[in-house]
Amino acid sequence: MTPVLAIENLxxxxxxxxxxxxxxxxxxxxxxxxxxxxxxxxxxxxxSVTARIILGLLQEVRGATIRGELRFLQHDLNSIGTxxxxxxxxxxxxxxxxxxxxxxxxxxxxxxxxxxxxxxxxAPLSEAAALSRASALLQSVSINDPERVLQAYPFQLSGGxxxxxxxxxxxxxxxxxxxxxxxxxxxxxxxQAQTLDLMNQLVASHNTAMLFISHNLGVVREFADRIYVxxxxxxxxxxxxxxxxxxxxxxxTRALMAAVPRITGGGIADIPDTSDEFLQPCxxxxxxx
Amino acid sequence: MSAVVQLLLRRLGISLIxxxxxxxxxxxxxxxxxxDPARIALGPNATVxxxxxxRSSMHLDESIxxxxxxxxxxxxxxxxxxxxxxxxxxxxxxxxxxxxxxELVIVAGLLMIGIGxxxxxxxxxxxxxxxxxxxxxxxxxxxxAPSFVWAVxxxxxxxxxxxxxPIAGRISDTYTIERVTGFLLVDTLWAGNFQAFSNALWHIxxxxxxxxxxxxxxxxxxTRANMIETxxxxxxxxxxxxxxxxxxxxxxxAFKPSLIPxxxxxxxxFAAMLGNAFLVxxxxxxxxxxxxxxxxxxxxxxxxxxxxxLIISATFLLVNLIVDxxxxxxxxxxxxxxxxxx
Amino acid sequence: xxxxxxxLLRNPLSLLxxxxxxxxxxxxxxxxxxAPFPDHKGAVVDFVYFNQAPSDRNLMGTDxxxxxxxxxxxxxxxxxxxxxVVVLVIxxxxxxxxxxxxxxxxxxxxxxxxxxxDVFLSIPPLVLAIAMMGVLEPTLLNAMLAVTAMWWPWxxxxxxxxxxxxxxxxxxxxxxxxxxxQWHICFREILPNCLPAVITKMTLDMGFVIIIASxxxxxxxxxxxxxxxxxxxxxxxxxxxxxSWWLTVFPGLAILVAVFGFNLIGDALRExxxxxx
Numbered sequence: 047m048t049p050v051l052a053i054e055n056l057x058x059x060x061x062x063x064x065x066x067x068x069x070x071x072x073x074x075x076x077x078x079x080x081x082x083x084x085x086x087x088x089x090x091x092x093x094s095v096t097a098r099i100i101l102g103l104l105q106e107v108r109g110a111t112i113r114g115e116l117r118f119l120q121h122d123l124n125s126i127g128t129x130x131x132x133x134x135x136x137x138x139x140x141x142x143x144x145x146x147x148x149x150x151x152x153x154x155x156x157x158x159x160x161x162x163x164x165x166x167x168x169a170p171l172s173e174a175a176a177l178s179r180a181s182a183l184l185q186s187v188s189i190n191d192p193e194r195v196l197q198a199y200p201f202q203l204s205g206g207x208x209x210x211x212x213x214x215x216x217x218x219x220x221x222x223x224x225x226x227x228x229x230x231x232x233x234x235x236x237x238q239a240q241t242l243d244l245m246n247q248l249v250a251s252h253n254t255a256m257l258f259i260s261h262n263l264g265v266v267r268e269f270a271d272r273i274y275v276x277x278x279x280x281x282x283x284x285x286x287x288x289x290x291x292x293x294x295x296x297x298x299t300r301a302l303m304a305a306v307p308r309i310t311g312g313g314i315a316d317i318p319d320t321s322d323e324f325l326q327p328c329x330x331x332x333x334x335x
Numbered sequence: 336m337s338a339v340v341q342l343l344l345r346r347l348g349i350s351l352i353x354x355x356x357x358x359x360x361x362x363x364x365x366x367x368x369x370x371d372p373a374r375i376a377l378g379p380n381a382t383v384x385x386x387x388x389x390r391s392s393m394h395l396d397e398s399i400x401x402x403x404x405x406x407x408x409x410x411x412x413x414x415x416x417x418x419x420x421x422x423x424x425x426x427x428x429x430x431x432x433x434x435x436x437x438e439l440v441i442v443a444g445l446l447m448i449g450i451g452x453x454x455x456x457x458x459x460x461x462x463x464x465x466x467x468x469x470x471x472x473x474x475x476x477x478x479x480a481p482s483f484v485w486a487v488x489x490x491x492x493x494x495x496x497x498x499x500x501p502i503a504g505r506i507s508d509t510y511t512i513e514r515v516t517g518f519l520l521v522d523t524l525w526a527g528n529f530q531a532f533s534n535a536l537w538h539i540x541x542x543x544x545x546x547x548x549x550x551x552x553x554x555x556x557x558t559r560a561n562m563i564e565t566x567x568x569x570x571x572x573x574x575x576x577x578x579x580x581x582x583x584x585x586x587x588x589a590f591k592p593s594l595i596p597x598x599x600x601x602x603x604x605f606a607a608m609l610g611n612a613f614l615v616x617x618x619x620x621x622x623x624x625x626x627x628x629x630x631x632x633x634x635x636x637x638x639x640x641x642x643x644x645l646i647i648s649a650t651f652l653l654v655n656l657i658v659d660x661x662x663x664x665x666x667x668x669x670x671x672x673x674x675x676x677x
Numbered sequence: 678x679x680x681x682x683x684x685l686l687r688n689p690l691s692l693l694x695x696x697x698x699x700x701x702x703x704x705x706x707x708x709x710x711x712a713p714f715p716d717h718k719g720a721v722v723d724f725v726y727f728n729q730a731p732s733d734r735n736l737m738g739t740d741x742x743x744x745x746x747x748x749x750x751x752x753x754x755x756x757x758x759x760x761x762v763v764v765l766v767i768x769x770x771x772x773x774x775x776x777x778x779x780x781x782x783x784x785x786x787x788x789x790x791x792x793x794x795d796v797f798l799s800i801p802p803l804v805l806a807i808a809m810m811g812v813l814e815p816t817l818l819n820a821m822l823a824v825t826a827m828w829w830p831w832x833x834x835x836x837x838x839x840x841x842x843x844x845x846x847x848x849x850x851x852x853x854x855x856x857x858x859q860w861h862i863c864f865r866e867i868l869p870n871c872l873p874a875v876i877t878k879m880t881l882d883m884g885f886v887i888i889i890a891s892x893x894x895x896x897x898x899x900x901x902x903x904x905x906x907x908x909x910x911x912x913x914x915x916x917x918x919x920x921s922w923w924l925t926v927f928p929g930l931a932i933l934v935a936v937f938g939f940n941l942i943g944d945a946l947r948e949x950x951x952x953x954x
Contacts, residue, residue, distance in 0.1 A: 101575075101576050103572065103575050103576060108463065132578045132580070133578060134578070135575075135576060135577060135578030136576070136577030136578035136579070137578065140576070140577065141573075141576040141577075143569055143572070143573055143576075144569075145569060148568065148569045148570065149569040149570055149572075149573045150570055150573070151570040151573075151574070151588055151592065152570070152592060152667070152668070153591045153592050153595070153665070153666065153667060154588075154591070155667075162579070163577055166577060166578055166579070199667045199668075199671065201667075201668060202671065215577075349795075352792065353792070353795045353796055353799050354799075356792065356793070356795070356796035357796050357799060357800060360796055360797070360800075361800075361808060364808060364809055364812055365812055472690075475937065475940055475941065475944065476933070476937060478940065479884060479933055479936040479937040479940050480888070480929065480932055480933040480936060480937075481888045481889075481891055481892045481895070481908075481932065483892065483895050483908075483911060483912075483915075484911065484929035484930075484932055484933060487911060487915055487918070487925045487926070487929055488926070488929060490918065491918060491919055491922060491925075491926070495918065495919035496919070603798075606799075606801040606802075607801055607802060607803070608801075609801045609804065610801035610802055610803030610804040610807070611803060611892070613803065613804075613807065613892075613896060614803075614892055614895060614896070617895070617896065617912075618915055628807065629807075629896055629897070629898075631811075632807065632808070632810070632811030632898065633811075633897070635811070635812065637812075640808060640811050640812070643808075644800060644804055644805075644808045647800070647801060647804050648799055648800045648801075648804075651799055651800070651801055652799055655799070
């Protein structure tokens, strides 16, 4: 089976005043159609930059050097050119951001922004057609009064509502890949759980593959088929969710798991800032499929 | 009552308070003048009786508070007193000279917005590249000289060295245009005289550019700064992640949020133009309020000084009022603020 | 501080700004030694060399009574710089204090002070100065007074905005909780946060004061002859365009060079100090 996304030996570095700093030290990762894959690590580990490289956003930043193979569907992303890559964004691949309210433009209504996104898709759409499609999509994310929401500005809606709007937008053009960067971390826990459930169902019904970026192992356990654990720009452990959780092989994964708060109490174990153990080679549980 | 109307009323109230403050300030300044205004007005050959008569008719014998009271009473009837320089009511003088100045300032303001904003937008979109460096340097040069220097340079280059534009005046003497609004660009069209219109337009190009150059620079710098701040916002990254083109992001998604904070300052720059018009009018012999203003100042013609400053401040407050409304119209947070309060 | 200086000197544009400003300062301070004709700063007449185009003898030509333009421009820089420094030294502390108290105290102080600045700010800057000069005698001292009067409200507004937002910050509340005096909070807690913005504005304003002051004298309302002033030199020369172009072009460019220098530094400072916050 051809994977939706295949990353091979990805390096990322920045040239700055102090010289060259490497942030990603050769990451490999693949996602199969309709598969939900999680990339887990603490902040600064390189999760978010990986997402931005896949979308082709970091390539435009000056001083960023990127090496490695990137394949998306039948495209070799490194050779298709920025214009073609851009055409894939918002259509074949899309993204959900961490804070829904600040990711929506404050001076345009939800409706206007939704129409813009729908028009990124294939055929030219009339405004009325776009609005009725947007309205249907909003209903699919359990928004009962889509007309009101379409006329509202993001600041007039709750965070959870904006999150649903963003999920609907992300799936509007039936992408093959959805990248979710810490979705809903800015929301409170119950709203976050609801929207994640919703996203999960929709991804399944749209047959969309998902790259789920998170620092939260609890969330990952529920939503991912497969897990990559990333530490300081290196993948340290990978495998099916159950395998990784039942038998964490890498010292860093074990430390990360120990740091999850438990109802039984006992406090949270600290993850040391750095440890020689964490630099051990990658533990691979193989693929579930 | 809609939020915008509420805002309008509140701003109108504040503007009125400020205008009263301005009148007190200007009145105060005019009364600290050393020497006797009546004596200055009548010249050295006046008799003591003449001076005393003028003093009492100008209420100069009474306390400054009473004087101010008289002033406000007259003002509410639209009477700013007689100009000692032209021997006509000040309001009449202002009505004659203000349109020419306003016309110049409005055209310059349009140039500022029409050129400054796109330049700033372009500069921000190509941040760090050659176009950005060139625009930054040029707009910094624009704000680095007073408008009379630009007036002189433009005149030398485009009226003398390359004789493309006229050197002085608003319109060639061959045209007689009936005065309707006092704005020549309007009156010529009103008369259906397109030749005269293009002649007037041709006359206003250099003065308006000289007046606008620093405003253009300021608007470009401001727009660039605000756009660059906007470019760091998550919603711009979202637009990029959804594959919108750089041009569309610059012109639509990043521009509108950046325009809102720019507008206030652009209003202030418009105000600065009302002052700078004095300088440009002097170079291009533009028959506006400036020549009158400078003349009455040199003659210490108090009524005319107060009237001129007051009318300019009122114009300025009006511009700011319009800008505030424009912001309220563009910014949904203000337009829909009643939902948050209720 | 040291880091700021290093960044300033490393960027070619801000380095250019520093060099231009240094040049202007050196010219102004050592005018007596640099000017080829030091006595031409005053009412001197030399009809042998009147209205001469630029030449080896007179780098920028001579004016209508034969005075060396280059020498007069150098002395005019003296006046411009002095005016700029005096205006800022007086108006900045006044504005900063007003803004600080209005922003921190709130209530009536805030209302009165801010409406007062509104009044000043709603008269276009140049117009207020023109009106003041109109009733005062046009002298250097009065020009300073007039420009100062129109300048302080800008600083009041700037500091007020910072102070008002800082008032709500945690560290100010913390200082209040441990019983720090208002004096201490204003000057030790809030003021340091306003300084980068104030310093940046002062640099940009040096240029702006030069512009306003030269505008006043251009209208004949500022420094009076025979004291050399860039604005009145342009005004005088404008009548003899285009033949005696040097009479206006060189004083005009002299203003541009000085203001451009200050603006380059101010711009760079804004970027450096702004990024540090």
